[in-house]
Amino acid sequence: xxxxxxxxxxxxxxxxxxxxxxxxxxxxxxxxxxxxxxxxxxxxxxxxxxxxxxxxxxxxxxxxxxxxxxxxxxxxxxxxxxxxxxxxxxxxxxxxxxxxxxxxxxxxxxxxxxxxxxxxxxxxxxxxxxxxxxxxxxxxxxxxxxxxxxxxxxxxxxxxxxxxxxxxxxxxxxxxxxxxxxxxxxxxxxxxx
Amino acid sequence: xxxxxxxxxxxxxxxxxxxxxxxxxxxxxxxxxxxxxxxxxxxxxxxxxxxxxxxxxxxxxxxxxxxxxxxxxxxxxxxxxxxxxxxxxxxxxxxxxxxxxxxxxxxxxxxxxxxxxxxxxxxxxxxxxxxxxxxxxxxxxxxxxxxxxx
Numbered sequence: 001x002x003x004x005x006x007x008x009x010x011x012x013x014x015x016x017x018x019x020x021x022x023x024x025x026x027x028x029x030x031x032x033x034x035x036x037x038x039x040x041x042x043x044x045x046x047x048x049x050x051x052x053x054x055x056x057x058x059x060x061x062x063x064x065x066x067x068x069x070x071x072x073x074x075x076x077x078x079x080x081x082x083x084x085x086x087x088x089x090x091x092x093x094x095x096x097x098x099x100x101x102x103x104x105x106x107x108x109x110x111x112x113x114x115x116x117x118x119x120x121x122x123x124x125x126x127x128x129x130x131x132x133x134x135x136x137x138x139x140x141x142x143x144x145x146x147x148x149x150x151x152x153x154x155x156x157x158x159x160x161x162x163x164x165x166x167x168x169x170x171x172x173x174x175x176x177x178x179x180x181x182x183x184x185x186x187x188x189x190x191x192x193x
Numbered sequence: 194x195x196x197x198x199x200x201x202x203x204x205x206x207x208x209x210x211x212x213x214x215x216x217x218x219x220x221x222x223x224x225x226x227x228x229x230x231x232x233x234x235x236x237x238x239x240x241x242x243x244x245x246x247x248x249x250x251x252x253x254x255x256x257x258x259x260x261x262x263x264x265x266x267x268x269x270x271x272x273x274x275x276x277x278x279x280x281x282x283x284x285x286x287x288x289x290x291x292x293x294x295x296x297x298x299x300x301x302x303x304x305x306x307x308x309x310x311x312x313x314x315x316x317x318x319x320x321x322x323x324x325x326x327x328x329x330x331x332x333x334x335x336x337x338x339x340x341x342x343x
Binding site for chain 2: 020022024027028030031032035036039040043044049052053056057060061063064065066067068069120123124126127128131142146147174177178181186187188
């Protein structure tokens with residue numbers, strides 16, 4: 001029991017060493033620690049809970065399979081898993097777009113009334129629709145920097161681009177979100193900045 | 194904080210499904226683990242512990258030997274590279290190609306003006322073939338080609 005507690009307190013690097021040695025308990029602890037973050041990233045990227053679960057599953061499987069080659073650099077294990085999840089989400093989005101390019105995000109309402117505008121659920125649905133309407137990389141940039149609080153340099157590394165390119169992506173993402181939300185009547189024009 | 198930021202703040206994910214972490218961990222451990230694909234190339238985790246030296250040395254030796262054999266075969270055995278020559282001699286296919294002499298065709302010598310016919314060399318059969326008369330001007334050549342194509 002004492003040994004188990006000690007493992008629970010262990011840092012990610014130690015746990016990954018144990019995982020590399022085939023310790024299933026260490027992987028469970030890593031999953032406990034990082035699943036909420038991975039689920040949030042995947043859900044915000046994909047807008048679908050079931051798909052987000054699949055992404056978490058794939059990311060954890062990769063952590064188990066590739067544990068021997070993992071090295072604690074950059075954002076640590078969390079950063080590595082976040083990178084895996086983000087890339088898996090982008091891959092899924094691309095496949096989704098390839099299967100059907102007719103998928104247009106739902107708009108909350110074309111002519112919303114004042115009552116509807118203040119409805120929290122509808123507001124969240126509008127933001128979700130606006131997020132899903134963004135191109136993959138712009139959405140990833142927003143999710144990583146805005147929601148995950150990742151630094152621009154780290155987010156740029158996750159997406160395999162330079163910091164300047166990431167900043168450009170963020171500007172375009174914000175413009176896209178504002179435009180969509182203005183069109184939905186959820187945001188007043190000129191109030192986004 | 195802008196209005197957009199306020200709206201983005203409301204975009205919260207649903208709660209993590211019950212038991213998701215345990216499920217994903219249980220499913221993941223069913224997969225076989227990679228045992229480090231890079232290990233054969235490393236002497237250890239120390240810096241500079243690559244085993245590339247062996248690979249580069251083997252490649253250089255192989256390339257040198259191949260070049261030597263190629264030189265020996267291409268020169269027809271005139272260049273005798275000590276060890277390689279014996280090995281080439283030992284391989285029947287290579288040996289045949291080494292000793293195969295190509296028939297040499299001597300160039301014909303046209304008789305010069307003022308040289309007695311007895312000293313003139315017989316023209317070869319290739320030289321004896323009369324050449325077709327070629328039209329002089331480009332216009333004539335074009336007409337000839339056009340007629341031929343017709």
